[in-house]
Amino acid sequence: MSDQGSLRSTLHERGMRMTPQRQLVLDAVRELGHATPEEICKKVQGTAATVNITTVYRALDLLEQLGLVRHTHLGHGAPTYSAEEHEHVHLACHRCGRIDEVAIELLDDLAELLMSERGFELDPTHLALSGTCRNCREAD
Incomplete structure (x- = not known):
């Protein structure tokens, strides 16, 4: 099953909708490796200019609840997010x-x-x- 299909089925099982913004945020996290919400937002805006930082934070919170991303505090400042396979x-x-x-x-x-x-x-x-x-x- 594709990453998009996997995310779609996970959201559907929980009664949530798949949105392009959620998929773009997940794709950006996976592509960037370790990235702050601001870096993720910049990457997403390269494809979807209207996506704002609030949307990115909401998507990251949801993706973390689903176990698809996790955050780490690497010092002062914003946390960085990475895909779940990073252990x-x-x-x-x-x-x-x-x-x-x-x-x-x-x-x-x-x-x-x-x-x-x-x-x-x-x-x-x-x-x-x-x-x-x-x-x-x-x-x-």
């Missing part, structure tokens, strides 16, 4: 702004510790770790 932890350099990705399995020990000691279930796919990247440290 990684973000490493954000607070000096140069570089964003790297590492496997979520690197946090397994921490997740187990948090669960056993606090009863807290970590969602590492919604996580960004802030620090200093190798290039910035070596530049010092």
Whole structure:
């Protein structure tokens, strides 16, 4: 089934309509990888100039409820959105702004510790770790 057909059937199952704007927002998120709502809006407006930022935010909220996209806060400012297949932890350099990705399995020990000691279930796919990247440290 196509991406459009999949989104259409998911919306239909929940009693919602498929709109071109929703599909354009989903397509933009998938194409851009990690993008802020403003970047997604700019991409969508390349095809549909009348789509505004409010429509993009509403579509992103719905797509996240449906499990098709997720957001991550990579530092200060707007969250970034990515397609659901992105399962990684973000490493954000607070000096140069570089964003790297590492496997979520690197946090397994921490997740187990948090669960056993606090009863807290970590969602590492919604996580960004802030620090200093190798290039910035070596530049010092």
